[in-house]
Amino acid sequence: MQIINEDLEFVEENRECSYFSNEISDMRYRYINKCGIEDYQNMLEHGWRRFGKMHFVPECANCTKCVSMRIDALNYNFSKSEKRVIAKNKDTKLFIQPPSISMDHLQLYDKYHKFMSDKKDWPYHQITPDEYIRSYVQGKEKYAKEFLYFRNDKLIAVALVDILPKSISAIYCFYDHDYQDLSIGKFSILAQIKIAKELKIPYIYLGYWIKDHFSMGYKVSYQPFEVLKNRPSLEEDTIWEKYEL
Numbered sequence: 001m002q003i004i005n006e007d008l009e010f011v012e013e014n015r016e017c018s019y020f021s022n023e024i025s026d027m028r029y030r031y032i033n034k035c036g037i038e039d040y041q042n043m044l045e046h047g048w049r050r051f052g053k054m055h056f057v058p059e060c061a062n063c064t065k066c067v068s069m070r071i072d073a074l075n076y077n078f079s080k081s082e083k084r085v086i087a088k089n090k091d092t093k094l095f096i097q098p099p100s101i102s103m104d105h106l107q108l109y110d111k112y113h114k115f116m117s118d119k120k121d122w123p124y125h126q127i128t129p130d131e132y133i134r135s136y137v138q139g140k141e142k143y144a145k146e147f148l149y150f151r152n153d154k155l156i157a158v159a160l161v162d163i164l165p166k167s168i169s170a171i172y173c174f175y176d177h178d179y180q181d182l183s184i185g186k187f188s189i190l191a192q193i194k195i196a197k198e199l200k201i202p203y204i205y206l207g208y209w210i211k212d213h214f215s216m217g218y219k220v221s222y223q224p225f226e227v228l229k230n231r232p233s234l235e236e237d238t239i240w241e242k243y244e245l
Contacts, residue, residue: 007032011059019210023063030055037143037164044167044205045238047228051171053139058208059231066208068228070167070240073196073204075224082190085183092182093150094191099137100146104155106132112174136160136172147191149175149184159188168196169205189222220245 008031017023031054035043040050047068048057058066078086110126117124136146143164149157157175161168170192175184189206196204209227210216219225220243229239 019066019213019216024060025063026059026061028057028059032139035139035141037141040141040143040162041164041166042234044164044169045240046232046234046236047238049169049171049207050139050162051135052133052137054134057231064231065210065213067210069206069209069219069225069243071193071204071206071222072202072224072226072242073168073193074200074202076193076197076222078190078193082186085187086190088182089184089187091151092156092184092187095148095150096145097148098146099144099160101129101132101137105158108155108158108176109174111176115177147188149188151179151182156182157184157188159192161192163195163199163201166201167203167205168192168201170207193222 009029011026011028013026014024015027017025030043030048032039033053035050035053035055043050043055043057046057048055050056060066106127106129109132113124113127143162145161145163147157147159147161148155149159156179157173159173160171162171170189173185173188175188189204192204196202203226206219206222206225208216209219211220223243223245225243226240227243229241230236232238
């Protein structure tokens, strides 16, 4: 096997849309072996996301439903209901470390996606260790972290999070629905907001928001937030505006 260790950029056109069954999408990808903080910060500000060493941004010609958003962490005030979520998790232990892999990771990942397949008809296949490493462990620069949540020494949630000097990027979170009364997914975002406040990091990039979408619409709850109004190249200026309800 020949291993090519070069950065690559390509566009995948007319691919099946991940969010709408009757739509097609165009996605630009950059495979970056070592992405420094400055370059990554610029990509976040321009609407890019990453899984492992693969960075991507939508470039759909006829659709702009996927909107890049970032929470205004320094001006965020926890609501009464969010304070209740935090209180419910007073016995949930959080450990932050570089991304890793274990049988507990893989079993929890599969359990979460099987649940979401049954509930929301997500496509499902059992993840392999290599797939998990490529998506969540590879490309782990100093800014790459995993948030591990435990109850009674049992791993109940994993959140992949990048922490940079000027931003936090919430990459992905999966959790055990046996503990859904703890609202772990929401608690994980609230924990990131709290960390951003403590570190004086202004923004949490929460990925793409689709208004009123059954899977992506929930992000509107995290007010105040800003949306990227244009789809600029990495060399062009961005236009971020506060979203008004």
